[in-house]
Amino acid sequence: MLADIDTWVLDLDNTLYPADSALAAQLTHGILSTIAAYYRTDLAGARQIQADLVAGYGTSLRGAMLTGTIDPHDFLGFERRLDYSVIEPAPDLAAVLTALPGRRYVYTNGSAYHAEQALSRLGLDECIDGVFDILAGKLVPKPYAESLDAFLGRFGIEPARAAMFDDLEVNLALPHERGMTTVWVNGEVPSERLAERRWRAADLLGFLRANI
Template identity: 40%
Template sequence: MTLPVINPFPGTSSSAFDAVDTWVFDLDNTLYPAHHDLWFQIDARMKGYISDLLGIPPDDAFRIQKDYYRRYGTSLRGLMIEHGVEPDAFLAHVHDVDLSGLDASPRLAAAIEALPGAKIVYTNGSERHARNVLEKLGIDAHFAAVHDIVAAEFHPKPTEEAYLRFLRAHGVDPTRSAMFEDLARNLEVPHRLGMVTVLVVPPDETIAARETWEFEGREDAYVDHITEDLAGFLETVARTAPPPVNEPD
């Protein structure tokens, strides 16, 4: 089953972005194409960690991992609540991945740079992992901050508390910001708070590539835009952005 991609801008205008002065991006499967194996590496390392921690077969560990992910927002949150797992060791283990297959993206770098205002990465992963990925992509210089799961005090997206912590921490006005995500459920709260929401999906993505529930919400009203091409989408936004207002002398 292949999911439809909505026109990036309903109608003919991108005016929904005119007031945006803060651009918030998820990391994994959003700022880099989902066909890269980074998430598969992280997924496998989580499964192995849980298997070793609980002394259970990998298949059983995988079921627990995904159950916690769905119920608690992250597998880590579930492990902390259910098993008292120490988060730093978990994050260091699961993000010890090979980035050699990830190439720099000059087009994406230029598109992000052209956006008016501040750019922030907001991830349920670790800051170290985020900065490693941003550097490999060649886009690290364009982000003012990384808000990770530690900064969120381990309250993950998609909870409202997590987003409110993020907004307070960085002084973000949700009515003047846009949120880019690869999971629709992570856009429901931002939309309710007033953010413009954009779902990033890979071309020709199929249900088989992910857990079926991860596709839920893609046709709901809290997803304002869907794109298969993040760089192209941002280029269009930047081209149609109103010119900056010059203050009088």
């Protein structure tokens, strides 16, 4: 069912490594701490602010920029303090990704720095042909059309021949409308076909092994 795919679009956080990773917890704490410092509140207040920003603007960063004056590089500075050694190498995933026909890209709302550090630790850096981050998207995140169009244009991707994997279902709606095969990696259920060219999977590795 993926025989016509020659471009593989991979989210990073909670997709190439699981949501229960210690790195995911560090990311959450880093974002909340940054919001708390910028808005001069505690972590409980930061959680509510983050929820409002994400609901209204797609990401905390974009919301903070549009409603305030924070510099994006200052906001993303917490990534430089993350301990990436908590990620375990993923040789099995590396082997499966390497065997995929065509090109493989990471499409993330994080920064290229974050992606590069995580990919290196996972042992996946040699498997990836390019990274499209929040800065490449001019700070417009998934799921907005401006971000998707910029990503597709940057790498010359034909949607009908591409499959996109993401842990957030909202990020897959527009790609599916554009003709991409989409796989929602939600960590909870076995692989299941939801509709034509739409799938749900417990994890990326298991889905690829079963369907390639």
